[in-house]
Amino acid sequence: MIKILAVSDSHGEKDILNELALRYAHQVDHFVHCGDSELSSSDLIWGIMTTVMGNCDYDYQLNDEYRFQAGDKNVLVVHGHRHSVRGSVAGLKREAQQTNASLVFYGHTHIAKAELEDGILFINPGSISQPRGTLMEKTYCIVTLDDQTAKVTYYNDRHQEMADLSNQFQIL
Template sequence: MRALIVSDSHGLTNELVVLKDRHMTDVDLLIHCGDSELIHNADEMLQFISVRGNCDHDQELPTEQVVKVGDKEVLITHGHLYNVKMTLMNLNYRAKELGASIVCFGHSHVAGAEMIDETLFINPGSIRLPRLRRERTYAILDLKDKNASVSFYDINGTKVDSLTTEVQFT
């Protein structure tokens, strides 16, 4: 099972279309973690499972969604309601409440993936305004049995090897 994860596109449209076109045949799921600044039914957002971020005004977008990816429950949220710029503790508690073993979020614009208390946290960074690095990034999650690999790519599709993370669920 493969999922493309993007966040914080802040009004970009062509880039979302390019990402969809580039990966549509090699991913099973498209996830947008909020701050698209587009309406939920904008052509560019079609096919994305998306949530509302602090810069989104479309009330049709939920603040969080839980989806099944393979045999894992995945919590998708923007992160602003959980204070993710300061700590992942609140988001970790929410994941536990919902039985999610993977969390996709944005808000901080800082790309990274890490395992905390048996939960995989993935922030794809931002394809518009990255922080702590130059590359405008998105992520691809590969799930096979108990193994997960998170690969990061810049907006041009070049892999950012230094961010790649591999974990194993117990």
């Protein structure tokens, strides 16, 4: 079983990132930040979390995407602004298919959402500092992977589970 904590769009709110790192240090296998941290690429938090560049990040040392292996699953992390995610995940889907990714983490919209499309699980952890949409809660998520399922559990900034958002998906 592999656990991935995903957070996005912290927009300078460093304290919550430090809190997440301390709280989950020995509970998750990967920490990913989907961009718009507005922190320097030399910030110490990046020794624990891996981030990508968002449209509000101006440190050009950050990468546009991050790929890694979680068990037998290929994982892609992007911010999403270059993939027009406000309209749909079609741009992300094309890149996921090109890179053979089973899981795609993205941000940019500030709206927590997990959806399975053509065998690819697209996960937006929402925003940990500036939520948008109908659910005005600051959120992050933890994805628990086993051989063929991915359980996506959302939490608010007080670390309370958001059961209405959480879901389990069959992935190949």
